[in-house]
Amino acid sequence: MDQLEIFKALSNKSRLQILNWLKDPEKNFPDQGQYGYDNGVCVGQIQQKAGLTQSTVSEYLTTLQRSGLVTATRVGQWTYYRRNEETFAALSKLIESDI
Amino acid sequence: MDQLEIFKALSNKSRLQILNWLKDPEKNFPDQGQYGYDNGVCVGQIQQKAGLTQSTVSEYLTTLQRSGLVTATRVGQWTYYRRNEETFAALSKLIESDI
DNA sequence: TTGACATATCGGAAAATCCCGATATATATT
DNA sequence: AATATATATCGGGATTTTCCGATATGTCAA
Numbered sequence: 393m394d395q396l397e398i399f400k401a402l403s404n405k406s407r408l409q410i411l412n413w414l415k416d417p418e419k420n421f422p423d424q425g426q427y428g429y430d431n432g433v434c435v436g437q438i439q440q441k442a443g444l445t446q447s448t449v450s451e452y453l454t455t456l457q458r459s460g461l462v463t464a465t466r467v468g469q470w471t472y473y474r475r476n477e478e479t480f481a482a483l484s485k486l487i488e489s490d491i
Numbered sequence: 492m493d494q495l496e497i498f499k500a501l502s503n504k505s506r507l508q509i510l511n512w513l514k515d516p517e518k519n520f521p522d523q524g525q526y527g528y529d530n531g532v533c534v535g536q537i538q539q540k541a542g543l544t545q546s547t548v549s550e551y552l553t554t555l556q557r558s559g560l561v562t563a564t565r566v567g568q569w570t571y572y573r574r575n576e577e578t579f580a581a582l583s584k585l586i587e588s589d590i
Numbered sequence: 591t592t593g594a595c596a597t598a599t600c601g602g603a604a605a606a607t608c609c610c611g612a613t614a615t616a617t618a619t620t
Numbered sequence: 621a622a623t624a625t626a627t628a629t630c631g632g633g634a635t636t637t638t639c640c641g642a643t644a645t646g647t648c649a650a
Contacts, residue, residue, distance in 0.1 A: 408498075444640090499600090
């Protein structure tokens with residue numbers, strides 16, 4: 393777990409917003425309902441809600457993934473992103489005791 | 492507590508390093524011994540150890556203070572900085588549950 | 591294979607951050 | 621008041637980040 397990389401990933405309003413939305417996919421991305429939420433939410437849904445371009449959202453999600461805050465799952469032509477709660481828990485403990 | 496401001500403050504190797512040093516002033520800043528550590532460590536001590544210029548360290552400490560991660564105490568011509576553990580605890584809990 | 595759709599990557603302009611040297615301010619000493 | 625010391629602020633070049641449009645890649649359907 394790269395502290396600095398994580399904090400950089402968290403240093404952006406849009407990325408924080410996305411992470412927050414992913415806490416409750418059912419509520420925040422109802423349009424995806426029919427496809428289920430097991431693997432997370434696909435890029436297009438997030439892009440629509442974020443109001444940023446497709447390329448920007450894709451890059452932001454890659455940034456979040458590289459830092460370990462989310463995981464990506466490719467299913468057909470879609471890539472689903474979901475939170476990696478283990479990293480959040482580890483970060484919380486790190487701040488509590490190590491930083 | 493401004494999340495984004497805190498994460499930005501934590502997104503820098505030198506600032507993370509300084510915060511870490513301030514966890515144990517006695518060990519990391521022994522030269523200050525005769526003046527005590529009650530109010531924290533003065534800018535000059537931190538600057539020396541960080542190997543950055545005085546202006547840069549002063550600005551970094553101001554950044555950390557504005558985010559609430561440290562507090563500053565002016566005593567004579569010195570400004571002492573110490574960690575604000577309440578903010579660290581609050582941030583840890585925030586990450587655990589709210590972000 | 592061709593076309594449609596979802597996502598990733600590339601190139602870059604604008605804004606922010608990094609970190610410096612120079613200078614200003616505040617305090618203490620003589 | 622003049623000098624010395626500690627810190628803060630200013631101006632700016634270099635680097636990084638932000639976010640875009642254009643383009644490439646990958647997958648499915650006809």
